Amino acid sequence: MKATIFDVDGVIVDVKESYHHAIARTASYFLGFPVDVELARRIKFEKGINNDWLATLEVIRHFGKDAKLEEVIQVFNREYVNVRDKERLILSRPFFEGLKSMGVMLGVVTGRPREDLDYVFRRFSLWDLFDCVVDDDTIEDPSLKKPHPYALYLCIESLKANSAVYIGDSLADWRMVEDFKKVYPQKVEYVHFGDSVKLDGVLYAKDEKDLYSTLQEVLRNL
Numbered sequence: 239m240k241a242t243i244f245d246v247d248g249v250i251v252d253v254k255e256s257y258h259h260a261i262a263r264t265a266s267y268f269l270g271f272p273v274d275v276e277l278a279r280r281i282k283f284e285k286g287i288n289n290d291w292l293a294t295l296e297v298i299r300h301f302g303k304d305a306k307l308e309e310v311i312q313v314f315n316r317e318y319v320n321v322r323d324k325e326r327l328i329l330s331r332p333f334f335e336g337l338k339s340m341g342v343m344l345g346v347v348t349g350r351p352r353e354d355l356d357y358v359f360r361r362f363s364l365w366d367l368f369d370c371v372v373d374d375d376t377i378e379d380p381s382l383k384k385p386h387p388y389a390l391y392l393c394i395e396s397l398k399a400n401s402a403v404y405i406g407d408s409l410a411d412w413r414m415v416e417d418f419k420k421v422y423p424q425k426v427e428y429v430h431f432g433d434s435v436k437l438d439g440v441l442y443a444k445d446e447k448d449l450y451s452t453l454q455e456v457l458r459n460l
Contacts, residue, residue, distance in 0.1 A: 240460050241369075241399035242337055242453060243345040243390065248328075248407035249431045250346075251358055255324035257290050258282075260317040265297040267313050268305045273297060283434045286409030288349045288385045289374075290314065318354070327362050333446050334367045342457060345370040345393045347404070347414075349384045352376075370396040385410040387418035394424050401425040401460040403453060405443075407432045412440065427456050 247253045262278040281300055282293040291311050298305050334344060346368050348355060352375040359365045372393045374383055382388040394402050401424060404415050415428040429441045429452055441456065443449035 239343060239397065239399045240457055241343040241345055241394060241397045241402040242457070243347055243393055243402050243404045244329075245404075245406040245408075245411055245431075246346060246348040246350055246355065246358075248434065249405050250327070250329050250364070251362075252326045252328050254279075256321045257318065259321050259324075260314055261290055261294045261297060263317045264294045264310060264314040265301075267317075268298050268310070269301055269303060279434075283408055286413060286435075288408065288410035290349075322354070322357065325358055325361075329446055329449070331363070331367070333450060334364075336450065337453065338367070340454075340457070343369045343397045343399055345372070345397055345402075347372045347384055347389050347393050349374050372396075385414040385417075387414050387421055390414055390418050390426070391422050391424075394422075394426070399424065403427045403429055403456045403460065405429045405431050405449065405453075407434050409435050409437070412437055425460060427460065429453065429456060 244250055247257060258275055258279050262273045262275040265273045278297050281297050285296060287293040287296055291307065291314055294310050294314055295307060338344060344367060350373050352373045355373045370393050372389050377383050377389060390404060404426060406412060412428055415426055418426055429443055430437060431443050431449060441452060443452045
């Protein structure tokens with residue numbers, strides 16, 4: 239059985255006007271001056287930080303200051319709620335339905351908290367498309383949450399797949415797959431969606447059409 243497993247932010251859902259702005263606004267709150275959202279994005283992606291709470295802390299530390307994570311989470315969640323309705327779908331429902339018609343199992347491995355994921359999946363009617371979803375609340379042990387490869391392993395095992403392709407958009411996503419290959423037996427390939435970072439020797443897809451054709455080829459060879 240083959241599986242196609244997706245990250246959410248930056249792959250299924252465009253979060254440039256939501257999570258990225260929440261990072262910048264939260265950092266601004268603790269720093270006492272405006273933080274440019276492009277700087278926040280650059281720090282998150284260049285440092286390969288999967289968790290946006292931790293990315294916010296890194297932005298604060300970039301300016302030589304610090305904050306308590308619990309307080310950052312509280313402010314961040316408030317800021318995110320104010321901008322979450324600006325999120326838009328990147329990959330359409332017909333895209334996923336096309337993959338399912340090929341007999342491919344679909345999964346999600348994301349660092350999103352379940353409440354945030356449930357909100358956006360209900361909003362865009364996505365829940366019924368996926369056979370397994372592993373979010374930030376699925377795994378209790380913080381050390382095993384995404385980007386630890388156990389999160390990917392849990393999804394693949396739940397799907398009873400012997401091979402899979404993971405679609406991500408960050409350095410953290412790519413590292414998760416590379417670490418998976420060192421530990422677990424299933425064959426997994428990685429496809430990078432978008433242009434947030436440049437990685438050597440990695441398959442890239444620039445948009446929905448390109449991703450669909452790339453996945454067809456990768457799945458044939460799995």
